[in-house]
Amino acid sequence: AQSVTQPDIHITVSEGASLELRCNYSYGATPYLFWYVQSPGQGLQLLLKYFSGDTLVQGIKGFEAEFKRSQSSFNLRKPSVHWSDAAEYFCAVQDSSYKLIFGSGTRLLVRP
Amino acid sequence: EPEVTQTPSHQVTQMGQEVILRCVPISNHLYFYWYRQILGQKVEFLVSFYNNEISEKSEIFDDQFSVERPDGSNFTLKIRSTKLEDSAMYFCASSAAQGVYEQYFGPGTRLTVT
Numbered sequence: 724a725q726s727v728t729q730p731d732i733h734i735t736v737s738e739g740a741s742l743e744l745r746c747n748y749s750y751g752a753t754p755y756l757f758w759y760v761q762s763p764g765q766g767l768q769l770l771l772k773y774f775s776g777d778t779l780v781q782g783i784k785g786f787e788a789e790f791k792r793s794q795s796s797f798n799l800r801k802p803s804v805h806w807s808d809a810a811e812y813f814c815a816v817q818d819s820s821y822k823l824i825f826g827s828g829t830r831l832l833v834r835p
Numbered sequence: 836e837p838e839v840t841q842t843p844s845h846q847v848t849q850m851g852q853e854v855i856l857r858c859v860p861i862s863n864h865l866y867f868y869w870y871r872q873i874l875g876q877k878v879e880f881l882v883s884f885y886n887n888e889i890s891e892k893s894e895i896f897d898d899q900f901s902v903e904r905p906d907g908s909n910f911t912l913k914i915r916s917t918k919l920e921d922s923a924m925y926f927c928a929s930s931a932a933q934g935v936y937e938q939y940f941g942p943g944t945r946l947t948v949t
Binding site for chain 1: 868879883928933938
């Protein structure tokens with residue numbers, strides 16, 4: 724069965740520091756992968772997506788993610804974190820019936 | 836920019852009562868979804884809907900749940916007799932088509948069953 728694992732429940736970084744959030748997926752075919760962000764009291768906002776082609780994808784708010792098939796990973800990165808990036812981040816894979824399967828999420832805390 | 840809207844933002848109900856959660860998808864979208872997120876847990880798929888029919892439903896989506904698109908704009912999720920374990924954030928999403936099309940999510944309705 725398809726699944727998504729986000730091994731880090733919480734991550735704390737200092738403002739201005741770089742960030743990497745980990746995501747591993749289990750899916751038999753070519754995956755369609757997504758990163759969503761959820762700010763407190765808000766819905767899910769799409770940060771970026773990977774369907775095919777270039778394995779390094781750029782998203783909104785300065786985020787990028789790299790698809791590595793050999794590692795079944797789709798890690799999210801940002802070179803310099805801002806306090807407004809504090810939120811919960813969800814990785815998801817779209818299965819063959821097009822529904823999204825989400826990971827458990829990683830809560831990002833930003834130290835001033 | 837078009838967005839998915841949901842009402843109410845928060846609903847409190849007593850166990851055994853019926854609730855209807857409402858969503859207005861993006862106007863030219865054809866595929867509609869409900870997901871839920873129990874506090875502290877992952878977002879889970881409930882149901883997908885296309886052409887006035889359920890396309891797929893999860894095992895969570897039992898006979899107590901139903902969905903409807905009563906007019907050209909609204910998409911509703913009804914829970915007939917709520918249970919304590921139905922307390923969750925419910926998200927509506929829509930997409931223009933299936934396949935490599937992103938799903939746009941609404942802000943969610945927090946349902947609290949007491």
